[in-house]
Amino acid sequence: MVKSIGILGVGQAGGNIAEIAANMGFQTALINTNQRDGIVNKRVEKKFFVPGYNGAGQDRAIGLRAVNENYREIISFVQDTFKNIKLLLVAFSTDGGTGSGMSPLLIDLLLDNLPGINIGAIAVVPDRNVLAGNRINAAECIEEISKIDSLSSVFLVDNDQLRKLSPQSSKHQIYLSSNHQVMEAINNVLQVTKKSSFYGNFDETDLMNILGTRGVTIIASTAITDAKTSADVANKIQQSWVNSIFCPVESTGVIRAGVIYEGPEKMANLINVPGVFERVGEPLELFEGTYILESDPTITTILAGLPFPARRMKALEESLEKNKERLQNLVKKEHTQKYESRISWASNLKAKPQERKTGSITSKLSKYQK
Ligand SMILES: Nc1nc2c(ncn2[C@@H]2O[C@H](COP(=O)(O)OP(=O)(O)OP(=O)(O)O)[C@@H](O)[C@H]2O)c(=O)[nH]1
Ligand SMILES: [Mg+2]
Incomplete structure (x- = not known):
């Protein structure tokens, strides 16, 4: 497809x-x-x-x-x-x-x-x-x-x-x-979005609604096999926001979100949406999908509309600020640096081709006259 x-x-x-x-x-x-x-x-x-x-x-x-x-x-x-x-x-x-x-x-x-x-x-x-x-x-x-x-x-x-x-x-x-x-x-x-479910589909329009949001988006998945309570599940999900391949979520302000559950029916009940979004604030719109399978229970969340991660950017910029003077000096040095030799006088020692002085024939002849 x-x-x-x-x-x-x-x-x-x-x-x-x-x-x-x-x-x-x-x-x-x-x-x-x-x-x-x-x-x-x-x-x-x-x-x-x-x-x-x-x-x-x-x-x-x-x-x-x-x-x-x-x-x-x-x-x-x-x-x-x-x-x-x-x-x-x-x-x-x-x-x-x-x-x-x-x-x-x-x-x-x-x-x-x-x-x-x-x-x-x-x-x-x-x-x-x-x-x-x-x-x-x-x-x-x-x-x-x-x-x-x-x-x-x-x-x-x-x-x-x-x-x-x-x-x-x-x-x-x-x-x-x-x-x-x-x-x-x-x-x-x-x-x-290509799968069907009796319990609630997460379709392509839902996905495109979320991904169409302006701002930073993350996708994270976690297995919830060991979770016993809704709080365990919320915890696992929030951990996945910190450990994903994307810059970790660090502040509130999700605009649109998706929550997709795949796994056995009994674990699906442990998802408590307000608990999941407690720290980042409830989104404006939430799109859910539930797919009952006999596999390990897994929850995938998509958070869209997040602000650019100020703390992560600070970590990136900090070492520049700390080294501001040293870096500025490096740049200045590029255009001003030069080397002064202490033996410039010695250049005169180097062999030079002899100058051939041509005299008149008569002077050469008289030079050898005995
Ligand atoms: N995740 C990921 N990061 C990469 C990869 N290749 C390079 N990088 C990152 O990209 C930086 C280098 O940028 P490149 O993508 O090679 O640069 P470019 O756009 O080809 O630009 P120039 O080589 O300067 O012409 C590295 O410092 C890494 O941060 C990759 O395959 N995957
Ligand atoms: Mg390159």
């Missing part, structure tokens, strides 16, 4: 996320300034390489220029690629140059050029090990994304969530695992 969500990857991280989405049967495409990056994402069939570029080298201004100079071609590429989707999610990392620099303007332009399709974002927030330049990129990009009007859900994929769990993992393992987790979360809620 055709999926109603499309994934457009921009830059390396975006292409990697699109690759996994393609494996799950999503319509996908990627855009990059660097062919060598995009070419490895073999499952993504539609690719646009911005002509005349060779990567953005972590410079957002280059990404931005790539859109400025090529937006007509890029918009047609996206229009031609995605058919019959209701939501397009643009995936990119916030701390590089290509995805981070291109995506905010690109999304803003697509909002005017893809009528009838909601547009959201999957934006990767870097882990704790990245340096100042990446942090600056991420903060700038997230600020720009947060200011786009009419944008649907923004999924903030937090690489640090996995880094916290396994500090020893390689970058590659962290990236692969977070790409998988985010696409699995989105794919799962989309799959649920």
Whole structure:
């Protein structure tokens, strides 16, 4: 069955996320300034390489220029690629140059050029090990994304969530695992809308209502096998909001939400909605689905319309503020630094070609006259 969500990857991280989405049967495409990056994402069939570029080298201004100079071609590429989707999610990392620099303007332009399709974002927030330049990129990009009007859900994929769990993992393992987790979360809620239930369906319109909400969205799942009371269940769910692959929920203000239960009938009664939303406040609208199965009882929640996570952003920005002077000095030094040799006098010692003085023949002859 055709999926109603499309994934457009921009830059390396975006292409990697699109690759996994393609494996799950999503319509996908990627855009990059660097062919060598995009070419490895073999499952993504539609690719646009911005002509005349060779990567953005972590410079957002280059990404931005790539859109400025090529937006007509890029918009047609996206229009031609995605058919019959209701939501397009643009995936990119916030701390590089290509995805981070291109995506905010690109999304803003697509909002005017893809009528009838909601547009959201999957934006990767870097882990704790990245340096100042990446942090600056991420903060700038997230600020720009947060200011786009009419944008649907923004999924903030937090690489640090996995880094916290396994500090020893390689970058590659962290990236692969977070790409998988985010696409699995989105794919799962989309799959649920295809199931039927006697007890309450969570259909595609419900999902699109939630995902169409402006603001930050998270999807989290938890098994509730050991839960005995409603409070246990509420606790498990709230834990899943802290431990998901997305930036942890840290404040109140959910606008639309979904609660999906899958499992044996008897456990379904333990879900007490006011208890679940006690800490984050009850949403304006709630969409529920109950699917009775003889599997481990699992609850998936979708929270949409959350504010951008101030505490998480502070953690990202803090090390810049702490090192403000040192960083400013580094930049100043780049343009002023030079080396003065103490032996410049010695340059005169170096061999010089002899000058040949030509005299007159008569003077040479007289010189040897005895
Ligand atoms: N989750 C995830 N994060 C990634 C992945 N690849 C890179 N990253 C993150 O993205 C940052 C690097 O950004 P890239 O996506 O490589 O940058 P780009 O958009 O290609 O831009 P340039 O390489 O500067 O042209 C890293 O610091 C990581 O935070 C990935 O596959 N998954
Ligand atoms: Mg790159």
